Amino acid sequence: PEPREIPGDEGHHQRGYVATDDGHYQLHDGSIVIASITSCTNTSNPYVMIGAGLVARKARALGLDRKPWVKTSLAPGSQVVSAYLEAAELQDDLDAIGFNLVGYGCTTCIGNSGPLPEPISKAVHDNDLVVCSVLSGNRNFEGRISPDALGTDQAAELDFSGIDRIVMVACGTAFYACLTAKYWFEQLAGIPVEVDIASEFRYREPPIPRNTLAIFVSQSGETADTLAALRYCAGRARIASVVNVPESSIARESDIALPIFAGVEIGVASTKAFTCQIVVETLMALMLGRRRFMSQSKLQQYIEALGEIPEKTRSILQQSDRIRDIVDETVDHDNWLFLGRGYNYP
Incomplete structure (x- = not known):
């Protein structure tokens, strides 16, 4: 698919093409290649994790799925999280859109996401792309998630509303x-x-x-x-x-x-x-x-x-x-x- 134009850099950002068994894709600066739902061991929040499961259920119902070039994972803070996801019958929805359980505690957030598929990694380096990793934890620094993903974003944003x-x-x-x-x-x-x-x-x-x-x-x-x-x-x-x-x-x-x-x-x-x-x-x-x-x-x-x-x-x-x-x-x-x-x- 054609990448969306990046504001302020229309038509000038780097692009790279990837050929995999699933098809041909176009990556560009800002493309997301890693996405993980994670909750640090000491900040495992049932409201956040159940919320993630409900979003997955809605996405599944709408027929949405992860893009084939995005590596996804689920890494809750403890087995208790798995217990209430399963009790709420939400784990099946997460699995259906690619967010499968990979472990507990610090995984993707400390760089244990594993290597990107070779075609993706090659496209990033051959075209000097700045691609992104996104996770729901509270720490996500440049290159920390993967040496291939220098762009970062974190879904955990501190709520400053009402601060006095x-x-x-x-x-x-x-x-x-x-x-x-x-x-x-x-x-x-x-x-x-x-x-x-x-x-x-x-x-x-x-x-x-x-x-x-x-x-x-x-x-x-x-x-x-x-x-x-x-x-x-x-x-x-x-x-x-x-x-x-x-x-x-x-x-x-x-x-x-x-x-x-x-x-x-x-x-x-x-x-x-x-x-x-x-x-x-x-x-x-x-x-x-x-x-x-x-x-x-x-x-x-x-x-x-x-x-x-x-x-x-x-x-x-x-x-x-x-x-x-x-x-x-x-x-x-x-x-x-x-x-x-x-x-x-x-």
Whole structure:
């Protein structure tokens, strides 16, 4: 079938043709090649999984089926899910449209989807296509599902409707990223924000009002105090995490995990992780602002400004000689006084 035109790139996206035993197909940038209904072991949600079964039943009744180039699977969080799918007679409907049970717990979401059929994989690489994987879990980062599928999408989207308070919890460098982001959430989205150091938050046991969004920030995703604070909020607030390690405990136990793509952290200063955490938190603030009162034109201005960060970073690095001179001039001083206002204060 002819691919749908991609907005903003009409007629210019890459295309590739696939010949299989089932027929000839055309893939293009944005084609979905992997789809999985999955529920992480610690977030297995019967409402979501039963909902998936009901959608499958409706699709089956309408004669709909998966496309032959899409690899599908079903991986619930536990055998309990299978029990109520079978009790509701929904497993047959899922099987009928190709979503067969492949296992329990982390499968497709951690890259265990297995290789794509050879003709599909060859078409992707020969034509340099950016094809997609889609799953219902809370983590789906570029190339994570399959090295052939660099485009990603996740059906698990945090519901921000009704949010009237944000709590941000972190330790160390991530805590300072939260202090900075507090200004943007309040200014861009108009939502009051409380920032807590995780080690105090977990023992203070503060009340968590309804309609609270709790954001946990951690480079490793394994910071003990931050993880304990997250578990305290579980069931009380909607939980998002900003992490660098998608397999981490904090990512797995969040309603949605947002990656920072900082790569391996090799410096104690953590400049790279801090910068990426700030960017992701800014994007969250912009998204909330857009859903509340921000105009599309204003949002576009901020997005364009964020796109200038790499070039501005390069210009600063080009001043390394001048920075070194300043260090040489001040290295013998006993005290430093830093002054800042607004988001420069933290």
